[in-house]
Amino acid sequence: DTGVSQDPRHKITKRGQNVTFRCDPISEHNRLYWYRQTLGQGPEFLTYFQNEAQLEKSRLLSDRFSAERPKGSFSTLEIQRTEQGDSAMYLCASSPIDKGTSAYNEQFFGPGTRLTVL
Amino acid sequence: RKEVEQDPGPFNVPEGATVAFNCTYSNSASQSFFWYRQDCRKEPKLLMSVYSSGNEDGRFTAQLNRASQYISLLIRDSKLSDSATYLCVVNPNTNAGKSTFGDGTTLTVKP
Numbered sequence: 204d205t206g207v208s209q210d211p212r213h214k215i216t217k218r219g220q221n222v223t224f225r226c227d228p229i230s231e232h233n234r235l236y237w238y239r240q241t242l243g244q245g246p247e248f249l250t251y252f253q254n255e256a257q258l259e260k261s262r263l264l265s266d267r268f269s270a271e272r273p274k275g276s277f278s279t280l281e282i283q284r285t286e287q288g289d290s291a292m293y294l295c296a297s298s299p300i301d302k303g304t305s306a307y308n309e310q311f312f313g314p315g316t317r318l319t320v321l
Numbered sequence: 322r323k324e325v326e327q328d329p330g331p332f333n334v335p336e337g338a339t340v341a342f343n344c345t346y347s348n349s350a351s352q353s354f355f356w357y358r359q360d361c362r363k364e365p366k367l368l369m370s371v372y373s374s375g376n377e378d379g380r381f382t383a384q385l386n387r388a389s390q391y392i393s394l395l396i397r398d399s400k401l402s403d404s405a406t407y408l409c410v411v412n413p414n415t416n417a418g419k420s421t422f423g424d425g426t427t428l429t430v431k432p
Contacts (some may be wrong), residue, residue: 243329274408294364313364314364
């Protein structure tokens with residue numbers, strides 16, 4: 204399967220614990236995005252990378268959240284000192300860059316990591 | 322006010338019906354627009370891009386009205402398999418990474 208993969212698919216943790224999620228994008232895709240989605244809402248942008256550079260981070264993202272993409276391939280999203288309000292589906296997506304025009308391209312989503320904070 | 326707003330529905334229609342969804346956006350500088358489909362407990366998938374001149378893909382037609390800052394999606398001859406949540410997506414420019422999603426409109430097509 205050459206789609207976007209995420210690990211783990213489910214995570215249950217206690218309030219105050221740290222959690223880390225991993226995303227493996229489609230191999231030739233330069234861009235990688237993280238979103239958060241709660242029931243009845245659309246995906247909410249968290250951050251995105253172009254290769255290893257983190258180009259934008261949502262102002263809604265507190266300092267407890269950090270993301271990395273050290274080699275421009277897979278990415279990790281860490282949440283420190285989790286709170287019950289962090290319970291959500293965390294979605295990763297990737298997209299290529301059209302090398303000719305740098306035009307926006309379709310985002311391909313992974314299946315998500317569902318986080319439950321008790 | 323949210324940057325991208327959609328009527329949440331639900332829209333319940335019989336098979337064969339025509340149904341239309343609207344989406345409004347607040348950033349007048351937005352440049353690229355999309356409709357994504359999300360099935361229950363699944364990830365979003367691109368349905369179609371929305372071009373200024375309007376575009377059609379089989380039973381689906383997308384329109385963009387920049388003056389009024391809204392996007393529409395028309396589904397003709399709806400099928401049971403069209404039941405899903407339809408997400409409107411807006412980007413500030415054609416090369417931006419950030420995408421703003423609406424909260425989606427839920428469609429249920431009944432036999």
